Amino acid sequence: MRGRVLIIAGSDSGGGAGIQADIKACTALGAYAATAITALTAQDTLGVHAVQGVPPDFIRLQIRLSLEDIGADALKTGMLADVLTIEAVCDAVAAHGRDIPLVADPVMVAKGGHPLLAPEAVETLRRRLLPLAALLTPNLPEAEIIAGQPVSTVEEMVAAARRMLEMGAPAVLLKGGHLPGETLVDVLATTGGIETFESGRIDSRHTHGTGCTLASAIAAGLAQGLSMRDAVARGRAYVRAALREAPGLGKGHGPLNHAVTLDPARLATLA
Template identity: 75%
Template sequence: MRGRVLIVAGSDSGGGAGIQADLKSCMALDAYAGTAITALTAQDTLGVHGVHAVPPDFIRMQIRLHLADIGADAIKTGMLADTPTIHAVCDALEEFGTGQPLVADPVMMAKGGHALLDPTAVATLKRRLLPMAAVITPNAPEAELLSGRPVAGVGDMPAAAEAILAMGVPAVLLKGGHLPGGTVTDLLATREGSRWFESPRIESAHTHGTGCTLASAIAAGLAQALSLEGAVIRARAYVLAALRTAPGLGHGHGPLNHAVTVDPARIATLA
């Protein structure tokens, strides 16, 4: 095991997204993950049924204790819910962090449509969190909200990514999974240039947690000293494999197979 990741995000009681997906993803890629939980959600594959916020001071305490003891080689943020939470996280990272690369997943909406970020907090997210990030990973609807530009197709992605880069973010991985078509196209845009990634769309209802999984897998790669492009390539391959082998659980948007990299037969030989 190598690379330490601190995950700052909300809990998904269904286990498919949020902190639970983050932990599974990092461990599946041989990185260690600790957590600072920002919110508790009661949810299943059909949707989010309740949200309980964690007090900002307690969020700060979790971050401070983890960084002071175990430490981190990369940090990933997910659901931050509201303005006080964003301020608490940013204050704690500024005070206790040591310049670790931050992968910021701007979680705004659950798969079933439940809002996970107070609309009044978007400006705070843009002003405080985004400039701290090494890379942000918005999907198309999130990129629209952040950039103020429509992202209705692949052709709209470069302009939206450029608008986000102009906010002080060094890199944007704009994900195209929400866009129509048989090919999923992602755009990694940096101040030095851009790279497109394409993969055949996997038709499945079991896509819950893909965004959390991808961002955490990228954070694991950065924690293990991969380049950003290398971390993105490996993370996309991991998500695709986890999608293809999804276990088919639940009655709605089911979880991925986060254990796709685990070989029980090999483990048995080590006993």
């Protein structure tokens, strides 16, 4: 096991996204996952049915204790829900983990459409979280909200990614899964330039937690010393493999196979 990742995000009772997906992704890629839970959700593959926030002081305490004891080589944020939560997380990261690379997944809407970020919190996210992040990983709807401009083509993806760089994010991975077409394009924008990643679309309804999983996979790569570009490339490859091997669970948007990298048969040789 190599690389420590502190994940600051919400819990998914269905296990396909959120903290549960984050832990699985880091473990599958050989990294150690610690957590600071920001919210509890009651959800299944059909949607989010209820959300219960965690008090900001308790969020701060989780982050501080984890960083002061186990430490971290990378941070990952997911669902932050509201202004007070964003402020608490950013205060704690600035005080105890400012020099640790942070992958920020700006979780705004659940796969089933349930809002996971209060509208009034968007400006706080722009102002506080973007400057702390080493990488921002929005999907297209999130990018439209953060950048304040439409995104319906690859060219507009590049423009929105550059806009988010101007807003303070040092790197942006803009995910193109919401665009139509058989070819999926993701845009990685850094101060060094623009790189696109292209792959064939995988036709599956079992896509719950893809954003959480990708961001945590990238954080695991950064924690293990990979470059930003290599962490993104490996994270994408892992998510695609997990999508292809999805177990087919649930009646709606089912989970990925986060254990796609594991070989249970190998355990017999280790016993």
